[in-house]
Amino acid sequence: MKHIKTPQDIADMARGAVFLGTGGGGDPYVGELFLLQQLEEGRSPMIVTADDVADDAFVVSIAGVGAPTVLVEHLVSERTLLDLLARAEAFYGRKIDALISAEIGGANSMFPLALGARAGIPVIDGDGMGRAFPHLEMTTFSIDGITATPTVMIDDLGNVATVTTPNDRLAEDMLRALCNTLGAMVLGSFYSMSGKQMKQSAVRDTITQTLEIGRCIRESRETCEDPVSGLMTYLNDPKRGRYARVLFDGKITDVTHETRDGWHWGAVSLQSMTDANDKMVVEIQNEYLAARRNGKTAIIVPDMISILDRETAEPLTAEMLHYGLRVKVIGYSAVPELRTEKALKVCSPRQFGMNEDFLPLESLA
Amino acid sequence: MKHIKTPQDIADMARGAVFLGTGGGGDPYVGELFLLQQLEEGRSPMIVTADDVADDAFVVSIAGVGAPTVLVEHLVSERTLLDLLARAEAFYGRKIDALISAEIGGANSMFPLALGARAGIPVIDGDGMGRAFPHLEMTTFSIDGITATPTVMIDDLGNVATVTTPNDRLAEDMLRALCNTLGAMVLGSFYSMSGKQMKQSAVRDTITQTLEIGRCIRESRETCEDPVSGLMTYLNDPKRGRYARVLFDGKITDVTHETRDGWHWGAVSLQSMTDANDKMVVEIQNEYLAARRNGKTAIIVPDMISILDRETAEPLTAEMLHYGLRVKVIGYSAVPELRTEKALKVCSPRQFGMNEDFLPLESLA
Numbered sequence: 129m130k131h132i133k134t135p136q137d138i139a140d141m142a143r144g145a146v147f148l149g150t151g152g153g154g155d156p157y158v159g160e161l162f163l164l165q166q167l168e169e170g171r172s173p174m175i176v177t178a179d180d181v182a183d184d185a186f187v188v189s190i191a192g193v194g195a196p197t198v199l200v201e202h203l204v205s206e207r208t209l210l211d212l213l214a215r216a217e218a219f220y221g222r223k224i225d226a227l228i229s230a231e232i233g234g235a236n237s238m239f240p241l242a243l244g245a246r247a248g249i250p251v252i253d254g255d256g257m258g259r260a261f262p263h264l265e266m267t268t269f270s271i272d273g274i275t276a277t278p279t280v281m282i283d284d285l286g287n288v289a290t291v292t293t294p295n296d297r298l299a300e301d302m303l304r305a306l307c308n309t310l311g312a313m314v315l316g317s318f319y320s321m322s323g324k325q326m327k328q329s330a331v332r333d334t335i336t337q338t339l340e341i342g343r344c345i346r347e348s349r350e351t352c353e354d355p356v357s358g359l360m361t362y363l364n365d366p367k368r369g370r371y372a373r374v375l376f377d378g379k380i381t382d383v384t385h386e387t388r389d390g391w392h393w394g395a396v397s398l399q400s401m402t403d404a405n406d407k408m409v410v411e412i413q414n415e416y417l418a419a420r421r422n423g424k425t426a427i428i429v430p431d432m433i434s435i436l437d438r439e440t441a442e443p444l445t446a447e448m449l450h451y452g453l454r455v456k457v458i459g460y461s462a463v464p465e466l467r468t469e470k471a472l473k474v475c476s477p478r479q480f481g482m483n484e485d486f487l488p489l490e491s492l493a
Numbered sequence: 494m495k496h497i498k499t500p501q502d503i504a505d506m507a508r509g510a511v512f513l514g515t516g517g518g519g520d521p522y523v524g525e526l527f528l529l530q531q532l533e534e535g536r537s538p539m540i541v542t543a544d545d546v547a548d549d550a551f552v553v554s555i556a557g558v559g560a561p562t563v564l565v566e567h568l569v570s571e572r573t574l575l576d577l578l579a580r581a582e583a584f585y586g587r588k589i590d591a592l593i594s595a596e597i598g599g600a601n602s603m604f605p606l607a608l609g610a611r612a613g614i615p616v617i618d619g620d621g622m623g624r625a626f627p628h629l630e631m632t633t634f635s636i637d638g639i640t641a642t643p644t645v646m647i648d649d650l651g652n653v654a655t656v657t658t659p660n661d662r663l664a665e666d667m668l669r670a671l672c673n674t675l676g677a678m679v680l681g682s683f684y685s686m687s688g689k690q691m692k693q694s695a696v697r698d699t700i701t702q703t704l705e706i707g708r709c710i711r712e713s714r715e716t717c718e719d720p721v722s723g724l725m726t727y728l729n730d731p732k733r734g735r736y737a738r739v740l741f742d743g744k745i746t747d748v749t750h751e752t753r754d755g756w757h758w759g760a761v762s763l764q765s766m767t768d769a770n771d772k773m774v775v776e777i778q779n780e781y782l783a784a785r786r787n788g789k790t791a792i793i794v795p796d797m798i799s800i801l802d803r804e805t806a807e808p809l810t811a812e813m814l815h816y817g818l819r820v821k822v823i824g825y826s827a828v829p830e831l832r833t834e835k836a837l838k839v840c841s842p843r844q845f846g847m848n849e850d851f852l853p854l855e856s857l858a
Contacts, residue, residue, distance in 0.1 A: 286658075286659070287656075287657070287658040287660070287663065287667075288655075288656070288657040288658070289654060289655060289656045289657070289667060290653075290655040291653070292652070292653040292654070293652040293653070294651070295652070298652060298674065298675075301674040302652075302654060302674045302675070304674075305670035305671055305674045306671060308670060309663065309669075309670045310663075310667070
């Protein structure tokens, strides 16, 4: 059991969450502000390891649903968080014993911590992805049959909706439609489950990982010539089935953005720092989905792509990219839970409209 | 207290509901089929007058939400109706004592009768409009502060959603969005209210009116040279503040249809049978909203326009109109409840995007 006790912990964690957001997932900035305020008021989130949670505990995810562009300007309201908690407990008919993040990448790393700190509910060190993904059915919970609904969602004006469906893909569509009518930002409770189910399905220790990634980047800046190197050393952990590679070192020569069907589509074109004919294109669909070097796939979803500022190793979300930036493209293998046959049915390249199968980073790069 | 006892009663009522649907409201045909089946099984809906309902009774509206084009091909399922009843009673936490139609025009005249017949719940002789309108906030209930939500809605596959908001215009947007993700057809419970509230706000005796309109058209066909005349005699009732006029007698020279923003938009052009220079245009936005004769407004919403086959007096919905049809355009004053200052704030021409104020039929025609 540990607490996040200092503003530096929160800053490290937010940076790590952006890294694991693989370009998407929304900016954790407003959640960071909320947590800082809680620290000032003497409250900090209590983080527990999955195994510390009783089998019969009642666990839910708290998450924001909405457009990242709205999220970043939409402060988190204490009143709304507490209202959601009260409504969720009434809706499920029981007290919530622990919270867990549905996606550790980006903004949704912060909402459980924010409510956990404010209401004194433990937050489990783990999540349902180990990264960010745009759909409710793309979590290890959903893959293991723990449905996203019944869900209750609210906005800051007191509007409330609930959805109950056995189909998480349909739940995604229903929630997205509701969210769009409610100003593109709502908070909801998802994946209600027992402690036992959580222990079987959660991706473990990912809050710790955000902290460590953030800390590693910060400390590397002070000690290394190349702060990316320190991070690569931390990330590469073949014993745990995790591989990391610097896939490209270059400058951005073009970025296209399009908002269509509620998604952020685009592509980033890069040119090597040393060879003008060596090029990479990173494809965006909310997150970075695939990177092709001179036409050849270097990494593909669910494996993870992060784009870092090449000098500071600051992780950059898709909205931050622009012509002329010098960056390094990092490939990081997905958590093993997302590389199983069962998981690839919902998060393989084909689920994102690409006509190809998943190949692991370590065999491609 | 009366029953609808024969297939002829149901046919009369459905025809009357199409007349009051003013071109929109959806085809009551599938509801008619369901009621016929109930009659065959020995069940008929029990119709009660508003005053027969106790002040502390719990009254709700049952309505279909969806695209009329889907509705007409979507049979009403007994299982879904009973499932909705069970879920609504659980959601509101009390037994439903009586049902009332939210809109008597079109398909939503039938759903409360269908469930009422099947489950043995009385159906109140009245509704919230005396016609059809496309939005939840355009009912006498909503106008009097009885909100459409909390609502529970379900589809035939067991997907369930609830919405709670103080704003009926927002409720409309949320439900429309949900409905679109659920195959454009759901059933829901709306406007939960006490018997006392219902008696203050309901438009009275409109089930009886559908029956009488249908019967009048049917009987007129057998006895009158012009079946429209018999209907006009029935409708004109200045003592009750109701006026009816034949506004135009002609043939359709053009019809335009467009489905945009979830609405059915269009216009019907007519030419007089006797004078080729005498023309009328009827504007459609789901319902017939306004008729202009040679550029001059002859009737405008919330007053009611029906287009009848000029030989048989069969009421025609907007989808049925086509080039060459000989028709009579009927103007009928709205129920007095919709002509008040308070009501016009939600159902005046300006609420439908027209840059003009309401003028009553009897001063225009």
